Amino acid sequence: MNSRRSASIAKTANGSFSRGSVAFHSIAAVISLIGLADAIYLSVQALTGETLVCGGSPDCFRVLGSSYARVGGIPIALFGALAYFTVFSFAIFAAFGYNRARTLFSLTVGLMFAVTLWLLGVQAFILHAFCRFCLLSAAIIFLLAGLVVARPRPS
Amino acid sequence: MKRYAPFVIVALVALLSLAGGAMLYHAKRLPLPDTPKEGSLREGTEGGHIRGPANAPLTLEEFGDYECPPCGSLSAPLNQLEHDYRPRLRMIFRNFPLVMHPHARDAACAAEAAGLQGKFWEMHDLLYKEQSAWSRATDPRVLFSGYAGTLGLDVARFEKDRDGDQVKGRIAADEKRANALGVKTTPSIFINDKPVPSASFRPSALRATVDAAIKPVITP
Numbered sequence: 001m002n003s004r005r006s007a008s009i010a011k012t013a014n015g016s017f018s019r020g021s022v023a024f025h026s027i028a029a030v031i032s033l034i035g036l037a038d039a040i041y042l043s044v045q046a047l048t049g050e051t052l053v054c055g056g057s058p059d060c061f062r063v064l065g066s067s068y069a070r071v072g073g074i075p076i077a078l079f080g081a082l083a084y085f086t087v088f089s090f091a092i093f094a095a096f097g098y099n100r101a102r103t104l105f106s107l108t109v110g111l112m113f114a115v116t117l118w119l120l121g122v123q124a125f126i127l128h129a130f131c132r133f134c135l136l137s138a139a140i141i142f143l144l145a146g147l148v149v150a151r152p153r154p155s
Numbered sequence: 156m157k158r159y160a161p162f163v164i165v166a167l168v169a170l171l172s173l174a175g176g177a178m179l180y181h182a183k184r185l186p187l188p189d190t191p192k193e194g195s196l197r198e199g200t201e202g203g204h205i206r207g208p209a210n211a212p213l214t215l216e217e218f219g220d221y222e223c224p225p226c227g228s229l230s231a232p233l234n235q236l237e238h239d240y241r242p243r244l245r246m247i248f249r250n251f252p253l254v255m256h257p258h259a260r261d262a263a264c265a266a267e268a269a270g271l272q273g274k275f276w277e278m279h280d281l282l283y284k285e286q287s288a289w290s291r292a293t294d295p296r297v298l299f300s301g302y303a304g305t306l307g308l309d310v311a312r313f314e315k316d317r318d319g320d321q322v323k324g325r326i327a328a329d330e331k332r333a334n335a336l337g338v339k340t341t342p343s344i345f346i347n348d349k350p351v352p353s354a355s356f357r358p359s360a361l362r363a364t365v366d367a368a369i370k371p372v373i374t375p
């Protein structure tokens with residue numbers, strides 16, 4: 001049991017990558033928490049039937065009231081909240097040295113990045129409206145994706 | 156200890172997320188009383204939209220305009236009243252869109268179109284709740300479609316229905332009754348067909364009026 005755990009936890013000789021990795025994944029965890037809060041807020045709005053005001057503009061309603069805002073009757077924001085929580089969990093485990101979590105973190109962020117691109121496309125080319133809360137989520141995913149690309153690599 | 160730290164952090168965030176989401180959900184739901192199913196309430200041939208039992212001894216009939224701010228302010232207290240006095244009170248809502256409010260008729264059409272899909276009261280409550288947003292919009296019909304989507308309605312059908320004759324007919328019937336009763340402004344309230352003075356439209360005064368009206372009805 002201990003040997004399996006040792007194998008999955010990163011240990012480096014000089015410790016610099018380890019410190020960098022801890023800092024990187026801690027930052028990623030904090031950023032994903034912001035995304036989680038945004039997605040929970042959007043989920044609650046969708047579940048209670050309350051609508052969002054984008055500074056008096058109808059764009060939020062166009063986006064959140066559209067058929068694209070639900071998958072199988074479930075608000076897409078709920079899937080977003082679950083995805084952000086997954087990213088947060090992987091980031092935390094990666095910060096504590098779990099190698100596999102690092103890979104899963106990158107994969108999840110990559111998947112979310114692809115879904116975000118699609119959702120941005122829907123807003124831009126199909127609905128012709130942007131929801132600010134969705135744009136905040138997109139910005140967070142772009143930031144996380146940027147961090148994944150720029151993260152320190154083991155020497 | 157460090158070995159368990161990530162599990163503890165993740166579990167803690169999961170708990171906080173669930174608790175935070177539940178609290179937010181509860182806070183958002185709290186101002187709205189239970190909305191009974193439209194089908195069980197739409198009884199009789201008197202028209203209008205009825206909330207509460209058909210055999211309630213007291214009937215409160217409201218003529219409202221969705222763009223009228225006092226109607227909006229009165230919406231939640233009236234819902235609360237119906238909730239508190241159930242099953243002794245039933246409420247009837249009738250449309251009386253005023254000409255001075257440019258979007259009031261569209262809003263009435265939206266509520267009636269939602270009613271055709273069994274969600275009149277949900278749309279009624281939402282229109283009042285969001286009054287400040289859509290009443291300032293240049294094209295509130297787009298917002299109403301958004302509301303319909305949010306309420307889980309068939310948006311295409313909703314958009315077709317709101318311009319249809321059935322919806323227009325319902326509003327015209329309400330206006331006909333309003334004219335018959337001499338309604339000139341909104342909100343106008345009648346309790347068992349007796350007009351309630353506008354001075355009693357404050358929540359506490361309205362409650363007192365209902366109390367006063369209910370006593371002789373339920374006392375043998």
